[in-house]
Amino acid sequence: MSYKKITETPSLHDNLEQMDTTSMLTKINEEDQKVANAVAEVIPQITKLVDALAERFSKGGRLFYIGAGTSGRLGILDASEIPPTFGMPHERVVGLIAGGDTAIRKAVENAEDDKLQAWKDLMEYDINSDDVVVGIAASGTTPYVLGGLADAKKNGLLTGGITNNPGSPLAKLADITMAINVGPEFVTGSTRMKSGTSQKLVLNMISTALMIKIGRVKGNKMVNMQLTNTKLVDRGTRYLMEGLHVDYNEAERLLIKHGSVKKALDAEKK
Known part of the structure; x- marks a missing residue:
């Protein structure tokens, strides 16, 4: 491995179990404050992806997120909020998770290690060259994500990558990479924390900017939201x-x- 796996480096804080509650929460909050600045560093890459997406959406293209575990769930969350917020059909932004819908709530053993499954999942949507596939993996090494992106590239699709390890296989594979260096997690290796927060911020930026650019917002209002309550x-x-x-x-x-x-x-x- 020729890169430093930042997501696995030791926490800057130790003896966590000896901290009182206020100290513990204060330290978590101090770490969280680093996330937005790390996201700011990848705005040029997010810009490229959003502009490319807007161009493809005008031709009927779609956005697919693929991920495993927390990363997969965050992609599904972002996709699921597009129809009610912007009135877009469910099939225009789609989130896929290793292990299928069962994995949204409960981990599916070894699902993320199948490098062939993501493309099979994508093929169920008759995916084509107007579509964009964005792989999400804090580690940048998840086989489900890497396999899906590699197959997407082979078939002429634009690919994006969201990772928290610059220099990782995912960072090198995707056409447009957002490698967000948030540093070590408060609990060593717990990427549902800062890494997950950074992914959520980037996903918010991608989908919101895309929806604005394709005319789903007027002024600053959600004029196409579904009137469901x-x-x-x-x-x-x-x-x-x-x-x-x-x-x-x-x-x-x-x-x-x-x-x-x-x-x-x-x-x-x-």
Whole structure:
């Protein structure tokens, strides 16, 4: 191994079990404060990925996340929030995890070690060259992710990588790599902590910027959100009050009539 596996380096803190609760939480918080700065270092790479995604989305392309364990769950979380937040079909952003849906809640033994399975999972979606595959692996060595990205590249797809080990196999394999160096974890090797937080931040940035660029946000409002509960209907109503300069009752009537903030704005704004 010709690179330093930062995710496995010893914690900067020791004798954790001897700390009082406040000290323990303070030290965790101090470590967490390093994460946003580490993410800032990879903004140029995130920019490249988002711009490439926007271009492919205009042709009907899709975004696939592949990962195992915490990384896989974070990809699924990000994908699952796109339809309610931005009103996009579920099949446009898809999260896949080693071991399948069972692994979302419970670890599936050895699932991440199968380097052939990710491409099989992707093929179920009739994946094509307009699609983009982003592999997520804190270690940068997960066979499920590496195999999926390698097969995606062979088949002409653009690939992205999110890892916390610069110089890792994943960092070298992906076309666009976001290698986020958050340093050692508070509990040595526990990548659900800072590494996972950094992955969540990057995923937020990728999907949010992409949705803005393809027109799913107006001003700073989620005008395409799904109106699936009272809170969201109220939010949409208030958006329309502001956008159309009408009272609450009229805004709510127009929202219900048109079915979304965007449709109401497009139909009613003079």
